[in-house]
Amino acid sequence: MYVKFALLACLLAFQQCSFSQQSKEKIKSMDTSKNPVFSRSSTDKVNLSEEEWKKILPADVYHIARQKGTERPWSSPFETSKEIGTYHCAACGNALFQSDTKFESGCGWPSFYQPISKTSIIYTPDNTHGMRRTEVQCGRCKAHLGHVFEDGPPPTGLRYCINGLILDFAKAKAAEKAYNEKNKEQ
Secondary structure, eight states: OHHHHHHHHHHHHHHHHHHHTSOOOOOOOOOOTTOTTOOSSOOOOOOOOHHHHHHHSOHHHHHHHHHOOOOOTTOOGGGSOOOOEEEEETTTOOEEEEGGGEEOOSSSSOEESOOSSTTSEEEEEEOGGGOOEEEEEETTTOOEEEEEESOOOTTTOOEEEEOGGGEEEEEHHHHHHHHHHHHHHO
């Protein structure tokens, strides 16, 4: 019995180690050129069929966003990122979280304690896998983002545990430059 337990403990430790030591991609913005609904400024609701989503989203993003998938823990470069900027929905471009609300939760996924606005996120009961959780979805396109838990830091006490694959990131300086260029044109 003890030998089986020790073997199981070793296997779990090696699995955990493989998750945390895998190589992480450099953080980059998603290629949105094939996605006609992607916009970082529009607040119009997006309502596409599953076939339309399948055509415009990369397979890994489609799996998370539309099939409510989950990426492996510690696989997202966003999980440990300290970059300053805004996290957007990778499916539609909707602004979701500011980097100053991101914190290290140790759960293996990017975690935030507060969304950008009350309308940027939709909350849905999730009773799958024998658990009672609250799913969070994009307020613009209803893409699955992850879940929210009540074990986060002040001031909200919430932990938005978000799949990194569904996030697109805009660095603060890039966003400021785009804003200034847009205002020059007007």
